Amino acid sequence: MSNIAKGVPFWRKEQFTPFILLSPAILTLMFVVLLPLLFSLYTSFTGYRLIRPESLYDWVGFRNYERIFSNKNFWIAFGRTILFLTIALNVEFILGLGIALLINRITWGQRTLRTFMMFPMMFSPILVGYQFKFIFNDNIGILNNALQALGLSDGAIPWLVDKYLAMFSILFAEIWMSTSVFAILLLAGLFAMPRDPLEAAKVDGCNAWQVFRHITLPFIMPFAFIAMTIRSLDVARAYDIVDVMTGGGPAGRTELLWTLIARVGYDNSRMGQANAMAYVSILLSILFTYYFFTKLLAARKYMGGAE
Amino acid sequence: MIRKVLKNLTIATALPLLFVGGVVAEDIDYGKFDDYTLRVKLIGGAQYEPLYAEIEKWEAMTGAKVDVLSRKNHFELDREIKQDIAAGTLDWCVGSNHTSFAPQYGSIYIDLNGVIPEATLAEFQELALKNSTVDGRLVQLPRHSDISNLYYKKSLYADQANKDNFKAKHGYDLTPPETWAQFKDQAIFFADAPTFYGTQYVGKDEAITGRFYELLVAEGGQLFDENWNPTFNSEAGVRAVQWFKDLYDAKAVPAGVLNYLWDDTGLGFASGTVALNLDWAGWASFFNDPENSKVAGDIGLVRAPVGSGGKRSGWSGSHTFSITETCDNKEAAASFISFLTSHERQMVEATKGLLPTRAKVWDDAKAEFAGAGNDFMVNVFETYAVSMTEDAFTPPLITPWIEVSNELWPRLQAAILGEMTPQEALDEAAAETKIIMEDAGYN
Numbered sequence A: 001m002s003n004i005a006k007g008v009p010f011w012r013k014e015q016f017t018p019f020i021l022l023s024p025a026i027l028t029l030m031f032v033v034l035l036p037l038l039f040s041l042y043t044s045f046t047g048y049r050l051i052r053p054e055s056l057y058d059w060v061g062f063r064n065y066e067r068i069f070s071n072k073n074f075w076i077a078f079g080r081t082i083l084f085l086t087i088a089l090n091v092e093f094i095l096g097l098g099i100a101l102l103i104n105r106i107t108w109g110q111r112t113l114r115t116f117m118m119f120p121m122m123f124s125p126i127l128v129g130y131q132f133k134f135i136f137n138d139n140i141g142i143l144n145n146a147l148q149a150l151g152l153s154d155g156a157i158p159w160l161v162d163k164y165l166a167m168f169s170i171l172f173a174e175i176w177m178s179t180s181v182f183a184i185l186l187l188a189g190l191f192a193m194p195r196d197p198l199e200a201a202k203v204d205g206c207n208a209w210q211v212f213r214h215i216t217l218p219f220i221m222p223f224a225f226i227a228m229t230i231r232s233l234d235v236a237r238a239y240d241i242v243d244v245m246t247g248g249g250p251a252g253r254t255e256l257l258w259t260l261i262a263r264v265g266y267d268n269s270r271m272g273q274a275n276a277m278a279y280v281s282i283l284l285s286i287l288f289t290y291y292f293f294t295k296l297l298a299a300r301k302y303m304g305g306a307e
Numbered sequence B: 001m002i003r004k005v006l007k008n009l010t011i012a013t014a015l016p017l018l019f020v021g022g023v024v025a026e027d028i029d030y031g032k033f034d035d036y037t038l039r040v041k042l043i044g045g046a047q048y049e050p051l052y053a054e055i056e057k058w059e060a061m062t063g064a065k066v067d068v069l070s071r072k073n074h075f076e077l078d079r080e081i082k083q084d085i086a087a088g089t090l091d092w093c094v095g096s097n098h099t100s101f102a103p104q105y106g107s108i109y110i111d112l113n114g115v116i117p118e119a120t121l122a123e124f125q126e127l128a129l130k131n132s133t134v135d136g137r138l139v140q141l142p143r144h145s146d147i148s149n150l151y152y153k154k155s156l157y158a159d160q161a162n163k164d165n166f167k168a169k170h171g172y173d174l175t176p177p178e179t180w181a182q183f184k185d186q187a188i189f190f191a192d193a194p195t196f197y198g199t200q201y202v203g204k205d206e207a208i209t210g211r212f213y214e215l216l217v218a219e220g221g222q223l224f225d226e227n228w229n230p231t232f233n234s235e236a237g238v239r240a241v242q243w244f245k246d247l248y249d250a251k252a253v254p255a256g257v258l259n260y261l262w263d264d265t266g267l268g269f270a271s272g273t274v275a276l277n278l279d280w281a282g283w284a285s286f287f288n289d290p291e292n293s294k295v296a297g298d299i300g301l302v303r304a305p306v307g308s309g310g311k312r313s314g315w316s317g318s319h320t321f322s323i324t325e326t327c328d329n330k331e332a333a334a335s336f337i338s339f340l341t342s343h344e345r346q347m348v349e350a351t352k353g354l355l356p357t358r359a360k361v362w363d364d365a366k367a368e369f370a371g372a373g374n375d376f377m378v379n380v381f382e383t384y385a386v387s388m389t390e391d392a393f394t395p396p397l398i399t400p401w402i403e404v405s406n407e408l409w410p411r412l413q414a415a416i417l418g419e420m421t422p423q424e425a426l427d428e429a430a431a432e433t434k435i436i437m438e439d440a441g442y443n
Helices: A002-007 A014-043 A053-057 A063-069 A072-105 A110-117 A125-136 A142-149 A163-191 A196-203 A208-236 A240-245 A257-267 A271-302 B002-018 B046-052 B055-062 B074-087 B126-131 B154-158 B160-170 B180-190 B205-218 B235-249 B255-259 B262-270 B281-287 B330-340 B343-350 B359-371 B375-390 B401-416 B422-439
Strands: B037-043 B065-072 B094-098 B141-153 B276-280 B299-302 B316-323
Touching: A014 A271, A063 A271, A072 A110, A072 A163, A072 A208, A072 A257, A072 A271, A110 A163, A125 A142, A125 A163, A125 A240, A163 A208, A163 A240, A196 A208, A208 A271, A240 A257, A257 A271, A257 B074, A257 B401, B037 B046, B037 B074, B037 B330, B046 B343, B055 B065, B055 B330, B065 B074, B074 B094, B094 B330, B126 B141, B126 B316, B141 B154, B141 B281, B141 B330, B141 B343, B141 B375, B154 B160, B154 B299, B160 B180, B180 B235, B180 B276, B205 B235, B205 B401, B235 B401, B235 B422, B262 B276, B262 B281, B276 B281, B281 B375, B299 B375, B316 B330, B343 B359, B359 B375, B401 B422
Parallel strands: B037 B065, B037 B094
Antiparallel strands: B094 B316, B141 B276, B141 B299, B141 B316
């Protein structure tokens, strides 16, 4: 055997087989993910401007990072993005959980309802942005008109201008569009849940709240954390809806990281600086993902799953 | 070959002068480019489409095909062109351009001097060509121009009760505003939020920067001194910002105005809920069309008001066409943009209300409106002709104009909303602008 093995080239040896089998995937990932990432990392250390391709070679060291770290507007947008993420994820989780629990209880028309529930996810975020821009328009928007017609308001409420209402309006649109992500995943969790512990708990005299709190919720938390990981990546790069509804304004009141990055990168053509901002934003996403994965593992451990 | 085509073009573009109204496209030789496909990127939007419907005539005459790669608004087109520059994919020939955007693009577009015959260029308005020139190079051929004048709802000014109340309150007669101060008085006087507003303004992006800029000039200020140091944080600048803020605070404009762009202000005036509207000529026929507008037949028009500096506001610019340096068939491209800016094609756009860049089209379009008994459009053309000749000025034709604008407008908004005083907002914008101008090598 060993003689035969000696004659075999190294890449046909057994220990290399997994790498060879995985190589198409690894190469593809390198080309479509790693190379662009390295390239944009490099540009973040240059004075690269879109309209002057030769500036790609202007090495400026950490100047882009120094500029953004001392830029008040960047940090405000950074903080606002974290706040936006936190509120959106929590509200989507609570609403998604409520919807999943309700749908789980009905016996007739459940499939149809599940399909209906996914409708908002099927729209492009740009369309959702336009839809809510129209609804929240202070002058011709249907919300203000409805409020005035019902006698609930006698003025034009500036939904997309006011400091708090503007963020509320954008959050509303974001939550409307994506709550079903949570609902679908949590519903899948509820379907997969074994009946025995529930029945045992009832036999032991637990009330509905105790069953929910100590059995149902821990069981579906891993699903919730998966949904949170996916959505945190989504929300952290929120751009389309915000750009359409307010463009990050007025006066930067709804400026999130990506509306700022797009303006710096494209309108101002400062792609080097925009990429530096994007790298800080990626760190934020990594932190959130790491946090949710830690929670996911802990939740699965609690359920006796992964060690 | 080039000389022959250009010679033909000279004759072709001169011909319409002799046959006003009677020229058919087939009489003009735009050259032959059989089986060639011209790749173009054009600005899109309802008011620009009638011209594009003419493209098939050029295709039929020349045997070439036009492949429209994109048709977006200027801000999106600008992003796309910047991406093309960065990626080295300028593999198209003709692009829509604008006098405000052109200085950013460096040398990607050819100098049209010597490519478009002098005789043809002589038919364009001198000012439009001057504004299309960057660093001595004619990088674009002007398609139509923009400048704003003041539309108003006539019936409000004819109403006796309005006249009496206004005179009692302000001590002067209620007539369409001649100054920016009167504009403010009257807008606040007519406003009855949330059902009726005195006026409205575009509240974000380069749009509000432009409005601020023209008011700054009218108030006697300037954006920069001769060494490109920002000077807009002057007293004139503060007065200009205060004008926007006073109207906002008095609820004379809709509360959401800071999210408004051109469509919002145009449609707002057409909805009949706004008294005064400073806007482009391109809206004129829309405003007076009963199918689209509730103010049709009730519209007056006066020149844009005068500021306290004694100057009339007149922020202006031109939509244009450019040819890329990388174009593989510059003759075809030159033929195409000559066709799109020819007398007949400008007549197509002028009859919709867009302001032509050829001197002769002004007269011919006006004559056509007069012939059709359309007194409103005759008045529109007369008013805009005066403002184009006497009041028009462009923003500084500098590379970082959009970048400077992006520092200004969020701070203008902050001042209007009361988050900063006008002086603080302008000081902060001036400090940022100084850095941008230094980075760009201006001082």
